[in-house]
Amino acid sequence: MDIQTTDYKRCTVVKTSGRIDGSNAPQLAQTLKAITSKGQSNIIFDMTDVNFVASAGWWVLIDTQKTCKPSGELVLVNIEKGIKDSLNLVGMGSYFRIFDDVTTAVGNF
Amino acid sequence: MPTKRFTCSLQNLEPICDYISDCAKKAGLNDSDTYAVQLAVDEASTNIIEHGYGQECPSRIDITCEIMEDGLKVVIYDDAAPFDPGSVPEPDFNVSLEEVKPRGLGIFLMRKMMDEVHYESSPDKGNTLIMIKRRSN
Numbered sequence: 001m002d003i004q005t006t007d008y009k010r011c012t013v014v015k016t017s018g019r020i021d022g023s024n025a026p027q028l029a030q031t032l033k034a035i036t037s038k039g040q041s042n043i044i045f046d047m048t049d050v051n052f053v054a055s056a057g058w059w060v061l062i063d064t065q066k067t068c069k070p071s072g073e074l075v076l077v078n079i080e081k082g083i084k085d086s087l088n089l090v091g092m093g094s095y096f097r098i099f100d101d102v103t104t105a106v107g108n109f
Numbered sequence: 110m111p112t113k114r115f116t117c118s119l120q121n122l123e124p125i126c127d128y129i130s131d132c133a134k135k136a137g138l139n140d141s142d143t144y145a146v147q148l149a150v151d152e153a154s155t156n157i158i159e160h161g162y163g164q165e166c167p168s169r170i171d172i173t174c175e176i177m178e179d180g181l182k183v184v185i186y187d188d189a190a191p192f193d194p195g196s197v198p199e200p201d202f203n204v205s206l207e208e209v210k211p212r213g214l215g216i217f218l219m220r221k222m223m224d225e226v227h228y229e230s231s232p233d234k235g236n237t238l239i240m241i242k243r244r245s246n
């Protein structure tokens with residue numbers, strides 16, 4: 001799993017591609033934990049190139065959101081329809097703000 | 110369609126999903142329904158591999174797709190210890206973020222994504238999970 005992180009003045013953008021499932025969710029968790037443990041609690045997860053998120057991935061994002069709040073926030077960007085549908089169908093959608101593009105999300109912080 | 114056999118490894122989740130995607134397309138499911146079946150089968154397979162339904166990996170996971178008149182039936186067989194999905198509590202997302210407990214999302218997703226989920230288990234015959242998704246278009 002290739003994960004890129006880009007630090008901005010007030011937030012960090014995390015981007016990966018392909019699938020997030022039980023095989024690679026721990027790697028994503030490790031990356032996000034490294035960011036929050038440095039004191040950064042404003043995180044943008046760019047999901048433009050992500051095409052699948054299993055429950056293991058959602059727990060990583062929920063855990064990260066718990067760590068970031070209330071001082072900061074994890075926001076999601078550009079989620080594919082099927083992924084967004086599954087997020088909303090189980091009722092987890094309310095835990096995340098979703099932006100259409102990274103520029104708008106960065107401007108939010 | 111022929112039964113595909115996968116070994117007990119999380120690295121097989123992607124090939125499993127590729128196989129399911131192929132089956133879903135042959136059954137005429139749209140993109141949204143195809144994603145739903147992929148997610149349900151991924152969660153079922155992850156449960157079998159990670160929990161081994163008793164902490165021991167089964168020797169195999171056999172997945173059979175059956176194209177139905179109105180959709181797709183997926184049968185997943187494993188020979189690990191019996192497991193009752195009904196015994197897993199559903200996650201509660203009507204609570205504040207701090208109160209969310211990390212449990213049961215995989216089985217919850219399977220039920221939400223599919224039209225029918227059936228589970229049969231016996232000590233000598235292993236575990237069979239049958240899931241059906243009907244075409245929505």
